[in-house]
Amino acid sequence: MEYFFHIKPAFDCAVKAQNLSTHLQSNKIHSFLLNTSQTILPISFFPTNSEYNTSLNFTVVVNLKTKCLNSKMPNVDLINFPNDNILLIAREFFIANPKPFSIQSKTFNFSGISHNFFYSKNSPFSMRIENASHEFLDADYPKRIQELNFKTSKNSLFCYGKTFQDSYVVCIIKHKDHKYSLTTLEEVDLLEVGKDKIITFKRANDMLGHAFTKEYTFSPNLGVETNLVYDENENVLIHKKEIVPYAFFDAVKTKDFDLARTYLTEELGAKLSDKHLGKFFGEFLFSHQSLSKNSDEIALIYDDENSSKIAKIFSISQDENDKISNILQV
Numbered sequence: 351m352e353y354f355f356h357i358k359p360a361f362d363c364a365v366k367a368q369n370l371s372t373h374l375q376s377n378k379i380h381s382f383l384l385n386t387s388q389t390i391l392p393i394s395f396f397p398t399n400s401e402y403n404t405s406l407n408f409t410v411v412v413n414l415k416t417k418c419l420n421s422k423m424p425n426v427d428l429i430n431f432p433n434d435n436i437l438l439i440a441r442e443f444f445i446a447n448p449k450p451f452s453i454q455s456k457t458f459n460f461s462g463i464s465h466n467f468f469y470s471k472n473s474p475f476s477m478r479i480e481n482a483s484h485e486f487l488d489a490d491y492p493k494r495i496q497e498l499n500f501k502t503s504k505n506s507l508f509c510y511g512k513t514f515q516d517s518y519v520v521c522i523i524k525h526k527d528h529k530y531s532l533t534t535l536e537e538v539d540l541l542e543v544g545k546d547k548i549i550t551f552k553r554a555n556d557m558l559g560h561a562f563t564k565e566y567t568f569s570p571n572l573g574v575e576t577n578l579v580y581d582e583n584e585n586v587l588i589h590k591k592e593i594v595p596y597a598f599f600d601a602v603k604t605k606d607f608d609l610a611r612t613y614l615t616e617e618l619g620a621k622l623s624d625k626h627l628g629k630f631f632g633e634f635l636f637s638h639q640s641l642s643k644n645s646d647e648i649a650l651i652y653d654d655e656n657s658s659k660i661a662k663i664f665s666i667s668q669d670e671n672d673k674i675s676n677i678l679q680v
Contacts, residue, residue, distance in 0.1 A: 353384040353414060356437040356641055359395065361405065363440075367393040379437070379641075389415045395440055405442030412436070418658035429651055429659045432680075435641050437661070444474075444492050460502040461525040467507070469498050475511065475519050479530060487530035491519050493537060501548070503572040506533070508548070510541055520550060522572070538564075553581055556600040557588060558609065578604055587612070591672040595648050598674055599637040602627055615673045635659065647680065 357365060358379045365374055368391065374380050376399075384391070394409040411420040412428065417436060419428050425441040452473045458465050469477040475495050480486035495511030502508070507523045518541040522534035539561075540551040547567050554560035559581040567573045588597035594613050601610035607627055611619040622630075631650060640647035640663055649661040667676040 351386070351414075352434070353386075354433070354435045354641075355382045355384050356380065356431075356435065357382075357393075358437065358439045360439075360441045361397055362399045364396040364398055365393060366396070367391060373398065379639075381641075386414070389413060390420070393438070395443075397442065405444055408443040410438070410440075412438075427651075427659055429638075429661050430654065431641050431649065431661045432663060437638075437641065454498075456500065458500065458502055458507055460507060461505045463525075465507070465525070467500075467509075469509075471495070471497055475521075477509075477521065479507070479523055481525075483528065485525075485528060485530060487523060487532060489521060489523075489532050489535055491521075491535055491537070493517070493519055495519055499543075501568055503568040504570045506572040508566060508568070508572060510548070512541075513537070518550070524572075551579075554600075554604055556604070557593065557597055558600050558604075558606070560600070560604045560606065562604075578606060589672070591668060592645075594668065594672050595666045595674060596637055599631075599634075599648065599650065602631055603634065603636070613674055615669055615671075615675045618675055618677075634662075 356379050357374060359374050359376055361376050363374055365372055368386065370382060391412040391414055392409050393412060394407065396407050397405050410423055410426050413420050417430050419426065425443045427439040429437040429439065431437060452470045454469055454471050456467045458467060463481055465479055465481050467477065467479045473494055475491040475493060478486060478488050493513045495513055498509050498511040500507065500509045505524055505526050510518050510520045512518055518538050520534060520536055520538055520541070524531045524533050536552070538550040538552040542549045546569065547565055550564045552562050554562065561579050561581045563577045563579055565575045588594055598610055598613040601613070605628065607624040610627060632652065634650040634652050636651050638649045638651055638661070640649050646666050647663050648666060649663055652660050652662060654660040663680040665678045665680050666674055669675045
């Protein structure tokens with residue numbers, strides 16, 4: 351059977367799969383026609399930028415029958431496009447191995463019981479929380495932290511640590527019904543500690559300058575209020591025709607519907623309510639170029655089952671002022 355494989359690495363690398371052996375450039379889509387009767391396809395990545403890249407070699411295994419990865423990998427996304435097109439987006443692969451002397455421990459009381467918390471200091475973030483009932487939770491994040499700070503509420507533990515790049519890793523663990531859950535593990539750009547609250551600021555890293563603030567309160571339960579803001583106190587307006595659709599979808603993704611309408615014609619904008627915009631496109635992860643030759647098509651990427659993602663293709667029409675006049679799902 352024939353498959354159209356596309357690989358987009360975030361780093362320069364060599365790739366080997368079956369009879370294929372070639373070098374790939376970072377952040378470019380490389381396309382291959384695969385003709386095979388096999389159902390399992392191992393693909394190996396070997397970083398070649400040795401001066402700056404300290405990532406390890408790694409192999410992903412693609413199940414061609416189900417069109418998904420055999421096991422989930424945090425640094426690889428498999429995206430199913432229409433007509434048997436498969437896109438692999440690969441990022442560097444690192445293993446966090448905290449040294450024994452960097453392990454710290456603390457004891458906390460919340461949720462009515464005592465918890466032992468172990469974490470690595472001056473190493474990539476790595477932690478374990480456990481209790482006398484043999485319940486435990488492990489979590490890792492690939493950024494080195496200098497030290498961790500903690501706050502507790504009724505059923506939650508809030509911890510944060512500054513990285514060596516002056517950002518912060520925020521981790522929130524909840525314990526309820528004899529079970530731990532990791533409700534938040536993210537990196538934020540700024541963190542401010544107040545008398546009875548903590549405020550974080552995180553850039554969305556989209557082309558519109560979006561960012562999110564979160565205000566955490568701790569008494570008696572952990573509460574959070576999230577707000578959409580702009581990194582430079584005002585939004586960035588995009589005017590180039592080819593980029594306008596991507597700006598529109600960035601605005602929809604962050605639910606900045608007023609900004610999204612600025613990229614639509616007045617007629618189309620008047621027809622679409624905020625609820626309609628949110629419901630029509632749903633909770634997509636990001637927008638991406640289509641793998642077809644049609645320049646007016648854009649893919650929206652959604653989570654799917656079986657360790658894969660799925661692309662839905664939308665055709666974008668624009669008027670003489672580069673405003674979006676129609677959007678149709680292909």
